[in-house]
Structure formats: structure tokens, C-alpha cells
Amino acid sequence: QVQLLESGGGLVQAGGSLRLSCAAAGRTLRMYDMGWFRQAPGKGREFVAAITWSGGRTLYADAVKGRFSMSICSAETTVYLQMNSLKPEDTAVYYCAARLGDGRDITAGYPFWGQGTQVTVSS
Secondary structure (H helix, E strand, C coil): CCCEEEECCEEEECCCCEEEEEEECCCCCCCEEEEEEEECCCCCEEEEEEECCCCCCEEECCCCCCCEEEEECCCCCEEEEEECCCCHHHCEEEEEEEEECCCCCCCCCCCEECCCEEEEEEC
């Protein structure tokens, strides 16, 4: 089991920035691909960004490309999602997720999820 805890959500004005963190309880994230997903009210959960366990490859949804950046700390215990130039349409609950790295599509197939953190962007 991998227990994940997100933090860093909040209320921000359009154009502002937030940094989300996702920490693994009592373990490193070595060997795990990590993803960020979001779910807006009345909508399904959607892929936002992912990073391979080696940190060698990142992938972003078109809606956030150029504005969001995902990284992992050197100790491989925490992943971050830096969100810049936020828009009202970025308002959602953001979830981080983990899976053992297997070289396959990193936009799906995550069995471990955090509880989510709310991001609200006002216009």
C-alpha cells in the first residue's frame, strides 16, 4: 500500500500561482510513477500531469501545458505540482496518484490515490 497526502490547495485569484505537494507516508516514491488528476464539480476526473519514477519523463494535459510543472524532490518522498497563470477553469479537487513504474501509459492505471486538495480560482 502507498498512502499519499496532498497539501497546498486554496483560493487564489486568476493569474496567480499555487504549489501542490504530495507526500508518501513513511516511504519513498522510488520505482513509482506519479500522477496528478483533477475533478471539477459535475465533471469526471481528468489527467493533469505525470512523471515517471526515474524523473526522466513528464507529461502534461494540453489544458495545463506551459502553465503547470511537475517535479519530485531529491529524496524521492514528495512530488510537487507548480501551477502558474491559474484560470477559473482550473478550479477542481486535485488528487495525486501512484503506481509502480511499468513503462506503459502514464496517464492512467493508478491504484493508489490521495484524498484530494481543493483549488479554487476566482475571476
